[in-house]
Amino acid sequence: MSAPTEKNRNVNVITLPGLVNPHDLSSDRQFSMNLARGLEVLRAFSASTPLLGNREIADRTGLAKPTVSRLTYTLTLLGYLARDPKLQKYRLGPGVLSLGHPLLASMQVRQLAKPLMESLARATGCTVNLGIRDRGNVVYIDSVRADSANQHLPDIGTSRPLLLSSIGRALILAYPATERTAILNYLKVQNPQDFEQCRAFWEADVKRFTAYGYCHSQGDWQKDIHAVAVPIRQRPDEPPLAMNCTIAAHRAQKDRLVHEVIPLLKESVHQLEFSQGLH
Template sequence: MATKQPKRGMTSITLPGLVDPHDLAEDRQFSMNLARGLNVLRAFTVAEPVLGNRDIAERTGLPKPTVSRLTYTLTLLGYLTRDPALQKYRLGSGVLSLSHPLLAGAQVRQVARPFMEQLARSTGCSVNLGMRDRADVVYLDAVRADKANPHWPDIGSTRPLLASAMGRALIQSLPRPDQAAILNYLKVHDRAMYDKHRASWEADQKLFAAHGFCHSRGDWRKDIHAIAAPIRLPAREQPVAMNCTLIGYSMPKDKLTREVAPLLLEAVHQIEIAYGVRATN
């Protein structure tokens, strides 16, 4: 009797987002057309909110006829809007509607919000909550207290995973095999980024093991300094982390690590108690 072959697809993927669609071309459960459509939507950024088919083809590597069919379909469905004068596209309201169930259903936002506000008041830092999206951190919530910060965070904004304190804290919160999977993905898909921030990652491994937080000294933006720590949640929920950010030139030396870090870690501790994953002392 022939040996039954294991089913390909989700059973072999432990972390979402760490796949290249081309590697799954022979997986009958994987919809390549859907993956291509989502890649079209991801081509739009804050810096480039309006794109034509040629622009999208260059950013996604997809053939222009394929892009034309996808933008036509996504426009009819409301995920893109077309500017007739420019003959280009921008994201439509359908994309925004997709995010609301995620934000509304993220209980950790409601639990963490009062602790984030208190932390921002007591430190003068901007305090943010985020989770991983592929090779980035995406912000779930933000309390903006550092008014000198020119890169004010917003819900849905992203930061590179390895270049940010929050990203490195999220990686540190994972089991070793998952950490290795993320680092391998980053090494393959953006070797320049990986090489640039490898030393910061290795330094934060030691810092996290000793003190429970990660520290960015202007790694993402030269003038933005940050510390971050993961928040322990039930296994069914996607890992999140919280950071405190300050403009470097207006900050006394070692303020983040000396003054803010104990308050950040205490806030994380209290969120975990409120969330029911840590017992009270």
């Protein structure tokens, strides 16, 4: 068996999922490029673009159109895509939903967090979300929607950019220093312009978190939404989580989030950690 190349050695020491470009792994004999391409096709769909044709998928993924055609044909036969014959376009199929449910059902922290989130939402009038990192985003694994003025309808599976949201920045800060650096480097390489635009938000929250233990978004992601977030301690073998409280901007006057909501949010997170035996 031949010795691994320098590129493969670098790949093998990566511990955080989702921080590599599949095309950088073309020389890794253990890596299935066909599987990676199929998953990239599934990731091309979003809540705002639920219906896509082969050309649109090719544009979004960078894959050749003949490759996309073979993948969408295969994924449709397997139930992961559904084809609209009139529009000749595709949408995600039930198979994708079936893949996600076992993960959510196995996350005990969701069951422990739910009553705490509901109590926090009632006490603050905020929408409360529980999030985990997925590549360069935070994805919500649970949500209690209490703020009816929030028009962005957070829900399970909703994603937000890591650097542009308080919960995303709290998640980055939950990682050890080496892994935190890897995430920041990934974000910088993926989109240098967005990284520079978010740098001030990140640096301000690093100082805020160091001094006060929370992150704060004052319309960073959406101008009409303010939010505060706190990371949740997890065991070393589990990915970090974070919880946030979001509220319509017009209801966040007089530093209400900082003075009234943050203490309650921190207490909820403390109780969640305690219930998992982390205190």
